[in-house]
Amino acid sequence: MNDLLKTLYAATENELQRQIARLDTPRTREFHQMLTYHMGWTGAGAGPEAAGKRIRPQLLLLCAASSGGDWQKALPAAAAVELLHNFSLIHDDIEDHSDKRRGRATLWACWGIPQAINAGDGLFVLCDLALDDLAKNYSAQIALTAAKILHQTSLRLTAGQYQDMSYEKRTDLNEADYWPMISGKTAALIAASCEIGAVLAEVGTPTRAAYREFGEALGLAFQVQDDLLGIWGDEAQTGKSAASDLLEGKKSLPVLYGLGQRGKFAARWERGPISPVEVVQVSQFLAEEGASGYTQNKATEWTEKALTSLESAHPYGEAGATLHHLAQRLLGRSN
Numbered sequence: 001m002n003d004l005l006k007t008l009y010a011a012t013e014n015e016l017q018r019q020i021a022r023l024d025t026p027r028t029r030e031f032h033q034m035l036t037y038h039m040g041w042t043g044a045g046a047g048p049e050a051a052g053k054r055i056r057p058q059l060l061l062l063c064a065a066s067s068g069g070d071w072q073k074a075l076p077a078a079a080a081v082e083l084l085h086n087f088s089l090i091h092d093d094i095e096d097h098s099d100k101r102r103g104r105a106t107l108w109a110c111w112g113i114p115q116a117i118n119a120g121d122g123l124f125v126l127c128d129l130a131l132d133d134l135a136k137n138y139s140a141q142i143a144l145t146a147a148k149i150l151h152q153t154s155l156r157l158t159a160g161q162y163q164d165m166s167y168e169k170r171t172d173l174n175e176a177d178y179w180p181m182i183s184g185k186t187a188a189l190i191a192a193s194c195e196i197g198a199v200l201a202e203v204g205t206p207t208r209a210a211y212r213e214f215g216e217a218l219g220l221a222f223q224v225q226d227d228l229l230g231i232w233g234d235e236a237q238t239g240k241s242a243a244s245d246l247l248e249g250k251k252s253l254p255v256l257y258g259l260g261q262r263g264k265f266a267a268r269w270e271r272g273p274i275s276p277v278e279v280v281q282v283s284q285f286l287a288e289e290g291a292s293g294y295t296q297n298k299a300t301e302w303t304e305k306a307l308t309s310l311e312s313a314h315p316y317g318e319a320g321a322t323l324h325h326l327a328q329r330l331l332g333r334s335n
Contacts (some may be wrong), residue, residue, distance in 0.1 A: 005058060008071065015075040016082060017041070019130045021212045023122065034119045038107045044239060045104045055330065056081045062323040063197025063211050066315030076133035077146055081193045083108060083127040084150065088189075089159055090120035091218055094196065105130040124154075124171045138200065146196045153192040160184020175256050179220075185220045186226075187219025194218075198313070210313035214327075216307055221302035227252035228295045231283050239280045246274050246282055249282065254291040261289045301330075303331045 001009070016039065023032040037043040040051030057078035065071040092098070093106040094113055100106060108116035131150060134143040167173055175242040194215030198208040230245035231254055245252055258265040265285035268274070274282050286292065306327065315323050 002322060002325065004318055005326065008061050009054055011072070011075060012054050012061070012078050012082065013041075015079040015130075019076075019079050019083065019126050022126065022129065031119070031122065034107060034111055034115065035122065037110065038086060038119065040102070043104070043110075050102050050104055053081060054083055055326075056189055058326065059190065059215065059323075060193040060197040060200075062319050062326065063194045063315070064201045064311075065197075065319035066317060066323050067198055067201035067203045067211075067313070068316075069197070069201030070137075071319070073137040074197065076130045076136075077150075077196050077200060080127045080130040080150060081189060081196070083123045083130060084154060084157070085189055087123040087127065088161070090116055090123065092161065095118075095161070102116045105122045106135050134200075142199060142202065144334065145199050148197065149192050149196055153188050156184045156188040158184075160186075160188065169251070173251055174257060174260060175253065178251070178253055178256055182220065182223045184214070187216045187225040190219035191215035192224070207313050210309050214309035214313060217302050217306035217309055218327060218330065219300070221299055221306055224253055224295060224299040224302060225331075227254055228292065228299060232292055233287065246279050247276065249273060253294045254286055257294050258289055258291045260289075263289045265289055265291070306331060 017036075020032065020035050020039065023035065025032075032040065037046075040046055040048070060081055061074055064074045089101065090107055091103060094108050094116055094184040098106055099109040106116075109121055111119070127150070128147075131143070131147045134146060138146075160181055160183065162176075164185055167177065167181065191212050192215070195208060195212035198211040203211075211289045227245070230250065230252060245255075255269070259269060260266075263285065265282060268278070268282055268285065310324065310327055314320075
């Protein structure tokens with residue numbers, strides 16, 4: 001992490017803590033503790049690994065700064081996108097029955113589902129309150145535009161999650177069903193982060209559109225790579241079992257491609273859940289039928305689209321160089 005990214009990360013953490021401190025009152029102290037635990041600041045295992053990379057706020061601040069804006073004034077918006085992201089994570093963990101996140105017990109596993117739902121709702125409200133703080137440094141029109149983008153994105157997130165959950169029991173899915181789902185779940189908030197950064201720099205419409213297209217393509221490439229790593233990744237680098245996606249029956253891009261081939265993989269998939277001892281063989285079926293190569297090609301296509309859109313936005317200065325560096329790191333990741 002270069003010096004600018006370290007500075008942005010530290011500033012984002014301070015702003016997030018300031019926003020969440022609204023609940024640090026005598027009557028809501030445990031509520032505040034729930035949120036600080038989920039954010040990775042307190043409790044067993046607290047630290048940078050538990051907090052996560054804060055990619056979305058960093059993208060927002062870099063897009064603002066690389067377009068001539070003041071990233072410090074944009075900090076409330078950076079906090080807002082991260083608060084919205086973490087609201088979705090708390091609810092996702094409940095809906096997916098996941099009791100672990102980043103190596104620690106999830107919030108619902110510690111405090112129960114009702115309190116976790118309420119904690120997620122709390123982060124959602126804090127997101128809106130953070131957006132209100134933009135009015136201190138921006139015109140009402142700019143602040144309203146940023147808020148509208150994030151509110152529309154909130155709806156896209158819930159639509160993507162609806163599709164993801166509704167797909168679990170469907171057997172008629174194909175690749176055409178995949179892209180709208182991951183666009184909502186993964187790409188929407190990354191695109192919004194980049195676009196809001198551009199809005200706060202008060203750039204022209206073409207530049208704003210380029211930043212948004214960059215974020216959308218970056219999010220799609222990121223998710224396709226995740227699907228690839230979820231089956232064929234190196235467990236030592238990804239930090240999770242490469243068997244997990246197949247064991248969970250995840251309708252990822254390689255799986256949907258494999259089902260469309262109507263070969264050995266599809267025949268085995270249709271017989272029911274895959275056991276741990278079958279994972280190696282089933283992943284080999286997928287690879288032999290072209291799923292890994294196809295998925296890699298799609299990741300490459302979206303990577304090229306992201307980088308082309310970023311060039312069209314003409315980011316400049318130290319922030320522009322750092323934005324290029326961050327994009328290359330995310331697009332070329334192995335974990």
